[in-house]
Amino acid sequence: xxxxxxxxxxxxxxxxxxxxxxxxxxxxxxxxxxxxxxxxxxxxxxxxxxxxxxxxxxxxxxxxxxxxxxxxxxxxxxxxxxxxxxxxxxxxxxxxxxxxxxxxxxxxxxxxxxxxxxxxxxxxxxxxxxxxxxxxxxxxxxxxxxxxxxxxxxxxxxxxxxxxxxxxxxxxxxxxxxxxxxxxxxxxxxxxxxxxxxxxxxxxxxxxxxxxxxxxxxxxxxxxxxxxxxxxxxxxxxxxxxxxxxxxxxxxxxxxxxxxxxxxxxxxxxxxxxxxxxxxxxxxxxxxxxxxxxxxxxxxxxxxxxxxxxxxxxxxxxxxxxxxxxxxxxxxxxxxxxxxxxxxxxxxxxxxxxxxxxxxxxxxxxxxxxxxxxxxxxxxxxxxxxxxxxxxxxxxxxxxxxxxxxxxxxxxxxxx
Amino acid sequence: xxxxxxxxxxxxxxxxxxxxxxxxxxxxxxxxxxxxxxxxxxxxxxxxxxxxxxxxxxxxxxxxxxxxxxxxxxxxxxxxxxxxxxxxxxxxx
Numbered sequence: 001x002x003x004x005x006x007x008x009x010x011x012x013x014x015x016x017x018x019x020x021x022x023x024x025x026x027x028x029x030x031x032x033x034x035x036x037x038x039x040x041x042x043x044x045x046x047x048x049x050x051x052x053x054x055x056x057x058x059x060x061x062x063x064x065x066x067x068x069x070x071x072x073x074x075x076x077x078x079x080x081x082x083x084x085x086x087x088x089x090x091x092x093x094x095x096x097x098x099x100x101x102x103x104x105x106x107x108x109x110x111x112x113x114x115x116x117x118x119x120x121x122x123x124x125x126x127x128x129x130x131x132x133x134x135x136x137x138x139x140x141x142x143x144x145x146x147x148x149x150x151x152x153x154x155x156x157x158x159x160x161x162x163x164x165x166x167x168x169x170x171x172x173x174x175x176x177x178x179x180x181x182x183x184x185x186x187x188x189x190x191x192x193x194x195x196x197x198x199x200x201x202x203x204x205x206x207x208x209x210x211x212x213x214x215x216x217x218x219x220x221x222x223x224x225x226x227x228x229x230x231x232x233x234x235x236x237x238x239x240x241x242x243x244x245x246x247x248x249x250x251x252x253x254x255x256x257x258x259x260x261x262x263x264x265x266x267x268x269x270x271x272x273x274x275x276x277x278x279x280x281x282x283x284x285x286x287x288x289x290x291x292x293x294x295x296x297x298x299x300x301x302x303x304x305x306x307x308x309x310x311x312x313x314x315x316x317x318x319x320x321x322x323x324x325x326x327x328x329x330x331x332x333x334x335x336x337x338x339x340x341x342x343x344x345x346x347x348x349x350x351x352x353x354x355x356x357x358x359x360x361x362x363x364x365x366x367x368x369x370x371x372x373x374x375x376x377x378x379x380x381x382x383x384x385x386x387x388x389x390x391x392x393x394x395x396x397x398x399x400x401x402x403x404x405x406x407x408x409x410x411x412x413x414x415x416x
Numbered sequence: 417x418x419x420x421x422x423x424x425x426x427x428x429x430x431x432x433x434x435x436x437x438x439x440x441x442x443x444x445x446x447x448x449x450x451x452x453x454x455x456x457x458x459x460x461x462x463x464x465x466x467x468x469x470x471x472x473x474x475x476x477x478x479x480x481x482x483x484x485x486x487x488x489x490x491x492x493x494x495x496x497x498x499x500x501x502x503x504x505x506x507x508x509x
Contacts, residue, residue: 242464253460255437256489301418301435304466304490309417311431344460401456 001197004108023189024196029203032229033061035383036221037236038208038244040064041073042184043361043368044236045191045202046376047383052198054377055384060200061230063223065207069188072238075306075338076369077261077283077295079274081118081179082143084411085134088394089347090141095391096374097178103373109190111182112288118179118274119148119156121323122171127279130410131174138176148173159270159326167322168280180274181285181293187372211247211358218248218357234359234383236375239304239339241362248355253400254341254363257298260308262335266290270326278410280319291333294320298340298366308337340365347406350375350392351382359383360397366412418487421497424479436472438462439484440504466490468507472500 002008002021012020035051037044040062051057064070080100082093104110122128131147138145153173154162162170192202203225210222211233220229235244239256266289276283283295296316299308313335321328343349343363348371350361361379364371378389388396399405418430444450444458463469469489474482486496486507496505 240466242462243466246463246465251457251461251463253456253462255462255464256466301487302437302464302469302471302489303492305492309430311417311429400460401452403452 001108001193023193024202027201027203029061029063029206029223029225029228030201032220033201034059034230035232035234036060036228036230037062037234038221039071039235039237040068040188040192040202040204041071041236041238042069042188042191042372043238043364043375043379044234045069045188045195046372047234047236047361047379048200048202048376049191049195049198050377050380051384052195052200054380057384058199060195061228062195062200062202063206063208063221063228064202064204065224067204068192068202069185072338072340072368073184073188073372075261075336076184077285077293078181078184078369079118079179079276079283079285080113080182080370081176081274082370083118083120083134083138083145083174083176083179084408085137086406086408087141088406089408089411090138090143092374092378092391092395093371094141094143095377096371099373099377100182101178103187103190107190107194109186109193111186111190113180113182115178115180116273116285117156117175117177118276119153119173119175121153121173121275121277121279123168123277123279125171128171131172134411135174143176144178145174145176148175156273157271157275159324160275161323161325168277168319181287184369187369191376208244208247211244213248213355216354216356218355232357232359232383234361234379236361236379238341238362238364238368241341241360245360248353248358250353250355252349252360252362252397253344254349255302256304256339257301257342258303258305258308258337259298259340259366260296260312260335260337262294262296262313262332263287263291264294264327264330265333267292267330277319277323280323281316282319282323284320284324292327292330298342304339306337306339340368342366344400345405346408346412348375348395349397350379351388351396352386353397418492418494420473420485421494422475422478422481423483423497423499424481425475428475428478432475432477434474434476436474436482438464439470439472468495470504
């Protein structure tokens, strides 16, 4: 792997940047692999990277039906945070945030982590108490968090409408200083480049059309580029998890819904934090280019079409304008949708399945981006050791039978 | 935005409706005899197909009645609409 540094930049500037190596190869699939990961999004590529780095398993292929990072990895609002209520969730999301904090150096690729602070607004005394409970739970789990008064909120975010006569009066906020944003594409590209450098084959335009099982064990995958034998298969396909599960005769507690986001035209820096409001359903940050990045809610019906309904945007923008009157005359530049895999308890499913050698990592729903490094880290361990990583153990599919659900609807931040 | 043909009110905009998810899920007739796995399947597991989906909808801001739709989850085409007491039409390609 060609290392990126100020010196390599200077050296390549001398010949018009004509000699940069490709960041990763485009190999043809081999007939067999020790581990095949389905889905070259952030989670899949992170899994492959940690398989090679932490567990020394380099005979790995990552299959992608489209292009690398072209699904939900490239369609989110790039928010990172770990302000979750339950102990199990807090441990997993905090692990992810900690990995994020050292990631640019580790991958030798700038993931543009910007820990600008993330506030979640409370619009009623009851919501304020719920936030106080959340912050207390976070502190007990060793995760910093604090409550902000209305005056502090106003000082950190002057464009917010904090008038008591507002339709959505602000009573205060919970605040995680280490929360913020990162660059979504860079995360996928950084993991892809680092995994490729360790010998992982990333195979794009290769769709899995079937899973071959034998006596309750995975044998290989039928793909659009031929049959590939695999001792172990890890499926990390977000919205299409149910489709892949059906190929193995399994059923998942997952519903696929469209989730939209949109950006405004670029303006001068006006918003220096990430601001979320669960009650009226707004989450917004300003990108380095000056665009306001806005997340909308999910559509209420099952869909695999990567677009959402217009009335969802309308409701989202009405709430946004009430909270931030400054945006009333901004034009929207782009809008897009991704298919999110929603679990009944808004927590992911990570682990083994009834099929030996087949592992699923899905159900991240509306909160997948922030969890990419942690998800890959624990899933790689789960595949390599054939038993769940301690952080992933509570997130087993089995919890729907035992009833030990992990309700995180309050922390998910997206209306659904 | 879907244009949904309510069997009682005719075609109306999607924003008048609420989707109730997969239809034709039967509560076990003998609850005591069911295992935890069977309960999990009834409560949580869903087909979530890519393609034709039999689902329940509620005309929330209209007649407030439930009905069934067969809808494609990729193209959003609606193939059939039928009342709760009607049998599901066959899904021929």
